[in-house]
Amino acid sequence: MKRHLLVDQKGYTMIELVSAIAIFGFLIAVSAVGFSVFFSKFGELSKWAELQKSAFECVLTVKNGLSVGSHQTQQFYGVANAENLTIDFNGNGITCKPPAHDAENIYDEVRFFWDGNYIRATYRQGQISTSYPVYVFPQFKRNNDIRVSKFRFTKVNSGPDTKVVQLDFDAEIKISQNKTKRVSYITKMTTIK
Amino acid sequence: MLGPLVNERGMTLIEVLVTSLVILFTIVSIYIGVVFAEKQMLRNYRDRVATLVASGEMEWQYYQNRVFNTYDTFSERQVVIDRLPRGRTLWGRMSVDVKPKFETPFGHYLYYDVVQVSVVWNEPLDRRQRKIVIREDFYHAR
Numbered sequence: 311m312k313r314h315l316l317v318d319q320k321g322y323t324m325i326e327l328v329s330a331i332a333i334f335g336f337l338i339a340v341s342a343v344g345f346s347v348f349f350s351k352f353g354e355l356s357k358w359a360e361l362q363k364s365a366f367e368c369v370l371t372v373k374n375g376l377s378v379g380s381h382q383t384q385q386f387y388g389v390a391n392a393e394n395l396t397i398d399f400n401g402n403g404i405t406c407k408p409p410a411h412d413a414e415n416i417y418d419e420v421r422f423f424w425d426g427n428y429i430r431a432t433y434r435q436g437q438i439s440t441s442y443p444v445y446v447f448p449q450f451k452r453n454n455d456i457r458v459s460k461f462r463f464t465k466v467n468s469g470p471d472t473k474v475v476q477l478d479f480d481a482e483i484k485i486s487q488n489k490t491k492r493v494s495y496i497t498k499m500t501t502i503k
Numbered sequence: 504m505l506g507p508l509v510n511e512r513g514m515t516l517i518e519v520l521v522t523s524l525v526i527l528f529t530i531v532s533i534y535i536g537v538v539f540a541e542k543q544m545l546r547n548y549r550d551r552v553a554t555l556v557a558s559g560e561m562e563w564q565y566y567q568n569r570v571f572n573t574y575d576t577f578s579e580r581q582v583v584i585d586r587l588p589r590g591r592t593l594w595g596r597m598s599v600d601v602k603p604k605f606e607t608p609f610g611h612y613l614y615y616d617v618v619q620v621s622v623v624w625n626e627p628l629d630r631r632q633r634k635i636v637i638r639e640d641f642y643h644a645r
Contacts, residue, residue: 333523
């Protein structure tokens with residue numbers, strides 16, 4: 311049988327080989343392009359989704375409060391539960407002072423601000439205060455792909471005290487070599503209970 | 504052992520075409536999925552923008568009610584939903600509507616105002632109108 315096999319030495323013609331290689335090459339190329347488009351798009355969309363989620367959570371944190379204190383004294387300091395609000399002179403930050411329940415808490419406050427790159431916060435609760443500003447945005451990996459272009463508070467109500475503020479928050483993320491995606495959120499928040 | 508090598512039939516044109524079609528179908532499906540996901544994300548983003556605008560307006564109405572005992576109602580005020588390519592803007596229209604109502608639990612009259620903030624815009628993705636509505640009931644002090 312072995313001899314019989316070796317006797318047939320017909321092989322493939324050049325046309326057959328070229329055709330087969332061309333067909334499989336085409337199939338592999340089409341598959342490769344399809345999958346590479348899928349994975350690159352998937353990566354881009356994931357980044358944009360993360361940006362949207364993180365930016366939205368940042369707005370909610372400013373409004374509803376940053377978690378401060380230890381396990382037993384945990385509270386949320388933010389605009390909604392503040393007694394006094396003070397907007398930074400350039401509008402890029404806000405200090406929220408919660409109502410003081412005793413003498414130990416009269417200096418409690420949280421300050422949200424834009425440091426030129428990211429949104430950060432410092433706080434003080436009783437004897438506890440931040441040794442360095444914590445990151446509020448972005449919560450995921452910080453790198454040069456993310457840029458905050460606006461984080462501005464403006465007073466909305468009339469009168470001497472700031473009771474309602476508007477937050478304008480713009481951020482963008484580089485999702486590929488020459489493509490960026492952005493989010494732009496505008497909302498108002500009040501301290502009135 | 505050499506059995507499989509004996510068959511040198513190869514593949515027919517039909518087999519190659521069917522394989523190609525299966526691969527093509529898979530890739531087209533993936534592409535459609537990606538395009539759909541991108542559109543859905545954009546739609547969700549605009550919904551979220553409109554929700555934040557509407558909830559912010561509700562905060563303002565709450566302030567007006569608590570401090571001045573009034574409401575700042577309006578209709579069809581323009582708000583920005585999204586910045587589109589080539590410098591265009593997707594505008595929405597926001598309205599605030601207040602309806603006084605009452606209910607009678609346990610025989611007592613409880614008066615309240617139904618405050619409704621709505622944001623409407625024409626979604627360019629499917630050319631349909633989208634609407635976000637937020638409603639809160641502000642009960643009167645007894």
